[in-house]
Amino acid sequence: MPASTQPVDAPPPAAAPAPQPGPRTAARRRRVAALLLLLPACVALFLFFVLPLLNIVVGSFTDPEPGLGNYVALFTDGYTLAVLGRTLLVALVVTLAGLLLGYPYAYMMTLAGPTTRAVMVTVVLVPFWTSMMARNFAWMVLIQDGGVLQKLFGLVGLDGVTLLGTTTGVALSMTQVLLPFMVLPLFSVMQQIDHRLLLAGQSLGASRLSAFRKVYLPLSLPGVVSGASLVFVLALGFYVTPALLGSPQHALIAQVISVRTRELLDFGGAGALGVLILIVTLIALAASRRLAGAGSAVAAHAVAAGGDR
Amino acid sequence: MTTGDGRIELVDLCKRYGSGPLVVDHVNIDIAPGEFLTLLGPSGSGKTTTLNMIAGFTDITSGAIRLGGRDVAPLPPHRRDFGMVFQNYALFPHMTVAQNVAFPLRERKVPKPEIARRVEETLRLVDLAGMGGRRPHELSGGQQQRVALARAVVFSPSVLLLDEPLSALDRKLRQSLQQEIKRLHQELKLTFVFVTHDQDEAMSLSDRIAVFNAGRVERIGTPAELYRDPGTRFVAGFLGESNLFTGRLRPGGVYEWAGHKWAVRDADGVPAERDLVVRPERLRLAAAPADVPEDANSVQAKVTGLYFQGTHLRAELDYGDGTTGCAVLPPDSVTGIAAGSGVTAYWRPEHQVLVTPPADPHPNEENA
Amino acid sequence: MKARLWLKIVAVLVGLFLTVPTLVVIPMSFSSSQTFQFPPSGWSLQWYENLFTSPAWSTAIRNSLQVALVTTVLATTLGTAAALGLNRLTPRVRGVATGFLLSPIIIPNILIALVIFSAFLRLSLNGTLIGIAIAHTALALPFVVIAVTARLQGMDAALQRAGSSLGAGPFSVFRKITLPLALPGVLSGAILAFVTSFDEVVLALFLQSPSTLTLPVQMFNSVTVQIDPTISAASSVMVLLVSVPILLAQVIGARRGKAGRQ
Numbered sequence: 001m002p003a004s005t006q007p008v009d010a011p012p013p014a015a016a017p018a019p020q021p022g023p024r025t026a027a028r029r030r031r032v033a034a035l036l037l038l039l040p041a042c043v044a045l046f047l048f049f050v051l052p053l054l055n056i057v058v059g060s061f062t063d064p065e066p067g068l069g070n071y072v073a074l075f076t077d078g079y080t081l082a083v084l085g086r087t088l089l090v091a092l093v094v095t096l097a098g099l100l101l102g103y104p105y106a107y108m109m110t111l112a113g114p115t116t117r118a119v120m121v122t123v124v125l126v127p128f129w130t131s132m133m134a135r136n137f138a139w140m141v142l143i144q145d146g147g148v149l150q151k152l153f154g155l156v157g158l159d160g161v162t163l164l165g166t167t168t169g170v171a172l173s174m175t176q177v178l179l180p181f182m183v184l185p186l187f188s189v190m191q192q193i194d195h196r197l198l199l200a201g202q203s204l205g206a207s208r209l210s211a212f213r214k215v216y217l218p219l220s221l222p223g224v225v226s227g228a229s230l231v232f233v234l235a236l237g238f239y240v241t242p243a244l245l246g247s248p249q250h251a252l253i254a255q256v257i258s259v260r261t262r263e264l265l266d267f268g269g270a271g272a273l274g275v276l277i278l279i280v281t282l283i284a285l286a287a288s289r290r291l292a293g294a295g296s297a298v299a300a301h302a303v304a305a306g307g308d309r
Numbered sequence: 310m311t312t313g314d315g316r317i318e319l320v321d322l323c324k325r326y327g328s329g330p331l332v333v334d335h336v337n338i339d340i341a342p343g344e345f346l347t348l349l350g351p352s353g354s355g356k357t358t359t360l361n362m363i364a365g366f367t368d369i370t371s372g373a374i375r376l377g378g379r380d381v382a383p384l385p386p387h388r389r390d391f392g393m394v395f396q397n398y399a400l401f402p403h404m405t406v407a408q409n410v411a412f413p414l415r416e417r418k419v420p421k422p423e424i425a426r427r428v429e430e431t432l433r434l435v436d437l438a439g440m441g442g443r444r445p446h447e448l449s450g451g452q453q454q455r456v457a458l459a460r461a462v463v464f465s466p467s468v469l470l471l472d473e474p475l476s477a478l479d480r481k482l483r484q485s486l487q488q489e490i491k492r493l494h495q496e497l498k499l500t501f502v503f504v505t506h507d508q509d510e511a512m513s514l515s516d517r518i519a520v521f522n523a524g525r526v527e528r529i530g531t532p533a534e535l536y537r538d539p540g541t542r543f544v545a546g547f548l549g550e551s552n553l554f555t556g557r558l559r560p561g562g563v564y565e566w567a568g569h570k571w572a573v574r575d576a577d578g579v580p581a582e583r584d585l586v587v588r589p590e591r592l593r594l595a596a597a598p599a600d601v602p603e604d605a606n607s608v609q610a611k612v613t614g615l616y617f618q619g620t621h622l623r624a625e626l627d628y629g630d631g632t633t634g635c636a637v638l639p640p641d642s643v644t645g646i647a648a649g650s651g652v653t654a655y656w657r658p659e660h661q662v663l664v665t666p667p668a669d670p671h672p673n674e675e676n677a
Numbered sequence: 678m679k680a681r682l683w684l685k686i687v688a689v690l691v692g693l694f695l696t697v698p699t700l701v702v703i704p705m706s707f708s709s710s711q712t713f714q715f716p717p718s719g720w721s722l723q724w725y726e727n728l729f730t731s732p733a734w735s736t737a738i739r740n741s742l743q744v745a746l747v748t749t750v751l752a753t754t755l756g757t758a759a760a761l762g763l764n765r766l767t768p769r770v771r772g773v774a775t776g777f778l779l780s781p782i783i784i785p786n787i788l789i790a791l792v793i794f795s796a797f798l799r800l801s802l803n804g805t806l807i808g809i810a811i812a813h814t815a816l817a818l819p820f821v822v823i824a825v826t827a828r829l830q831g832m833d834a835a836l837q838r839a840g841s842s843l844g845a846g847p848f849s850v851f852r853k854i855t856l857p858l859a860l861p862g863v864l865s866g867a868i869l870a871f872v873t874s875f876d877e878v879v880l881a882l883f884l885q886s887p888s889t890l891t892l893p894v895q896m897f898n899s900v901t902v903q904i905d906p907t908i909s910a911a912s913s914v915m916v917l918l919v920s921v922p923i924l925l926a927q928v929i930g931a932r933r934g935k936a937g938r939q
Contacts (some may be wrong), residue, residue, distance in 0.1 A: 028366050029385070029847070030765045031766075033762070033765060033767070033847070034762040034763070034764075034765035034766050035762065036762070037758045037759065037761050037762030037765075038758070038759050038762035038763065038774060040755050040758060040759075040777070041752075041755040041756060041758060041759035041778060041818060041822075042750075042759070042774075042777065044755055044814065044818070045777070045778065045780070045781070045815060045818065047790070048793070048796070048811055048814075048815050049780070049781060049792070049793075049815045050780075050810070051796070052792045052793060052795065052796030053784070053788075053792045054790070055796065056791065056792045056795060058838070059795075079725075081769050101691045101694065102691070104684055104687045104688055104691065105687070105688050105691040105692065107684070108684055108685065108687075109688075111684075115928065118927035118928045119924075119927070120688070120692065121927050121929075122920070122923050122924045122927045123692045123695050123696055124695065125923050125927070126696070126916070126919060126920045126923055126924075127695060127699060129697075129872055129876075129919045129923065130699065130915055130916050130919045130920070131876050131893065131896070131911075131915040131916070132876055132878055132893070133876075133878060133893045133896040133897060133908070133912065134699065134702055134896075134911070134912030134913075134915050134916055135698070135699050136702045136706075137702060137900060137908055137909070137912050138698050138699045138700075138702050138895065138912065139698055140713070140900060141701050141705060141713050141715045141909075142698055142701060142715070143715060144715075146714070147715060148701075148715060148716075157790025162903075173698075176694060176695065176698060179691075179694070179695055180695070204928035233783075233785065234785070237787045237788060238784060238785075238786060238787075239786065239787050239878070239879045239882075240879065240897075243897075243901070244897070244900060244901065249713060254787040254879075254924075255783075255789075256882070257787050257788075257791055258787070258790075258882075261790075261791045261794055261795070261883070262794070262883060267795050269789075271791070272793050273794070274787070274788040274791050277785055277787070277788055278784065278785075278788060281783065281784070281785060282783075284700070285783060300828075364838075364842060365841075366838055366841070370809035385841075385846075385847075385851075386838070386841040386842055387840075387841045387842070387843075387844050387845055387846050387847075387849075388844075390844070391842065392842065392843075393838075393839065393843075395835045395838070395839060396835075397833065397835065399833060399835035399836050399838070399839035400839075401836060401839075401840075401854060402858070403857050403858055412840070412843050412845070412853075413843035413844050416843060416845050416849060417844055417845040461842070461843075464843075464844070470842075661882065
């Protein structure tokens with residue numbers, strides 16, 4: 001049976017602590033297990049991704065000769081700069097258009113009832129999961145000469161509008177193809193905004209527009225930044241649409257990289273172009289991280305990956 | 310069985326994360342087989358860390374833990390043979406109630422018919438007979454906790470660890486489950502190590518309580534002992550309510566506070582730095598100083614609130630000088646006393662107790 | 678909260694913009710013409726027939742399936758193990774490791790294609806199906822990690838401790854508690870990996886050889902290299918195959934949500 005009250009003022013402990021527990025401590029075991037589990041994936045990524053990437057980056061400075069030759073050539077060959085400019089322009093246009101179209105759609109998704117929302121989500125998810133080739137092919141059919149869009153333009157008096165092989169055609173189709181990547185991050189952020197905040201704003205005297213502008217818009221900003229940065233980055237490096245619907249005269253950077261890599265085997269030059277894209281990508285991601293909080297850029301990709309909850 | 314007879318010894322137990330301070334500071338506790346010991350303290354006081362070290366989920370920085378006389382430091386949790394009940398039940402959502410309860414038996418390779426029998430028996434023990442086929446999410450919080458209890462005792466461990474198992478429940482449910490736990494302890498005669506921050510719970514369930522403060526055990530004793538003789542200011546404040554006066558002990562058996570002088574018995578050799586504590590139920594109120602008995606210690610107070618609570622009357626008191634307290638009185642004992650009035654609060658010297666303020670780590674052992 | 682009419686109209690228009698262009702492939706697939714003329718002048722089932730009987734197309738389908746399967750197995754195994762490992766790390770290390778594992782998502786595909794093309798050239802993996810599968814695994818790995826990690830984070834941490842306290846050793850805890858609970862995440866990761874591989878164009882283009890054409894590459898070539906309207910049949914099959922399950926899943930999910938909650 002329990003002893004009477006123990007005085008707890010034990011004599012000051014001896015200097016030497018008890019001998020350390022053996023190597024099979026809980027923390028140690030966890031760490032070893034974790035490392036073993038991570039090893040295969042990390043090794044695989046390192047061998048087939050990181051190492052080759054470093055190779056190319058280094059190669060852009062050393063192949064065929066050490067130095068900035070490849071980069072200088074990019075800016076002086078009178079061709080690449082135009083391509084870069086065009087690519088940036090298209091990416092910006094696609095991003096802005098996507099934002100203008102995607103924001104109201106995503107907002108509507110948060111207001112819709114369960115069945116309508118299910119349909120709206122499907123409408124966004126299906127392009128996501130459907131063959132990229134199929135969608136680009138569909139656009140090719142639509143914007144080809146003699147195709148539906150040209151005929152539609154003819155109806156409103158604009159004859160002979162060529163879209164296939166033009167940057168405009170590429171931008172148009174890319175906007176649609178990349179739209180889901182804008183809507184999903186937007187929606188995932190908007191979903192968490194409590195609509196009652198808008199009501200609270202109105203009860204405090206703000207008009208509907210004012211409440212929206214001052215309450216909802218700022219709260220939705222992380223989603224805007226995520227979606228915009230995701231679409232921008234995707235548009236920069238996009239290959240399929242410009243390759244199918246564009247032309248070599250109005251090439252985007254991905255087409256140039258493809259030619260340099262596969263046909264010319266000019267890994268140095270292609271690498272330099274790749275590094276440029278990488279830098280712009282990283283800047284865009286860093287900016288989005290700053291504007292919308294850490295992890296939001298990758299979160300956007302994650303949302304894009306999951307497609308749903 | 311690894312835990313042997315259910316005796317637990319914590320010897321000079323310390324835990325430090327990285328190069329930070331000690332979160333468990335030289336804890337020494339000797340738990341007898343079959344005892345119900347509660348680790349009581351505010352959050353962050355080290356009680357849960359201590360429990361996790363007993364379980365083996367957290368490594369020991371220094372010191373030793375012996376279960377049944379055997380040092381368990383080299384043993385991983387799954388070989389220490391104890392039962393554990395968690396704060397949010399931790400029932401396996403992908404298994405039925407019966408499968409949850411059967412889990413430890415299957416891990417121990419108990420034959421199937423025996424498993425079925427023991428599962429049923431244990432479910433009956435916790436009043437959940439016939440619920441074996443349900444899934445955890447179909448059960449209420451109280452029922453889930455009872456499944457957790459069943460699962461933790463079905464394999465007859467000699468030690469049961471309980472990590473704040475009732476904090477997620479509402480008050481009424483808590484009380485009924487407290488009784489369940491007490492009943493289980495009496496029936497199964499296991500050693501229970503119970504962690505909680507709720508002092509009422511600790512006092513009603515435990516054989517002994519170890520009060521934790523900032524990683525150290527300030528005091529261990531039975532609920533009655535700790536209540537009568539808290540020993541330190543912290544324990545006096547944490548366990549039950551108190552009227553606490555921070556004055557000085559003078560030579561000659563006198564305690565001085567804010568100009569008042571109170572008689573103290575058996576105070577030889579006691580250091581001067583002490584607080585004086587009187588429990589609320591030991592206070593009486595007198596409307597006039599003349600009504601105070603001769604041999605009582607008294608103090609002037611203002612009644613800041615008077616509350617009728619059915620079985621008793623509660624008076625909130627302000628003693629001036631920033632010191633407040635309360636008195637718990639028989640319901641019909643207040644004549645001439647109202648909220649806002651001045652009164653004399655008094656008590657008999659044998660009902661007061663001296664406690665150590667925080668600076669001094671060595672509380673005295675005498676009752677005042 | 679009621680939405681303004683213009684908002685609804687815009688939403689409908691955007692919805693149409695998202696779906697209608699793609700739907701063009703369905704009538705196209707029944708065209709009797711040898712060109713990409715739209716609307717079709719006549720109707721025929723020839724392209725469906727060609728899709729499943731012509732050696733070029735059926736090989737392409739088979740290649741895609743093989744590559745996707747290998748990718749799924751590899752990516753799911755590696756990714757699930759990695760996610761489990763990540764779960765046990767301290768937060769700081771976990772952040773770095775996660776960043777490393779997710780890095781392929783951040784890099785534009787064209788750059789990955791260039792990088793892998795040059796590497797595989799040296800490893801003689803260019804023009805092999807296994808090469809494409811390895812490349813796809815690198816691409817799909819992050820998605821599996823994300824899917825499984827999401828599932829693991831939603832799991833009560835105490836469950837593994839409970840298993841331990843009940844006598845289950847680490848391997849037993851993994852097999853009987855962690856894995857079954859993580860399974861939905863593993864499955865969704867696997868599906869993601871499969872789709873990522875099956876639908877992947879750029880890497881497969883770069884790594885192609887006449888005998889190792891995947892379906893997307895075959896489709897690409899049937900527009901750029903040699904006009905082949907079979908692509909419309911392939912497209913329409915893919916669109917339908919995907920839309921129906923997703924629509925069903927969403928509607929069922931919405932119905933169940935309605936019944937269970939407000």
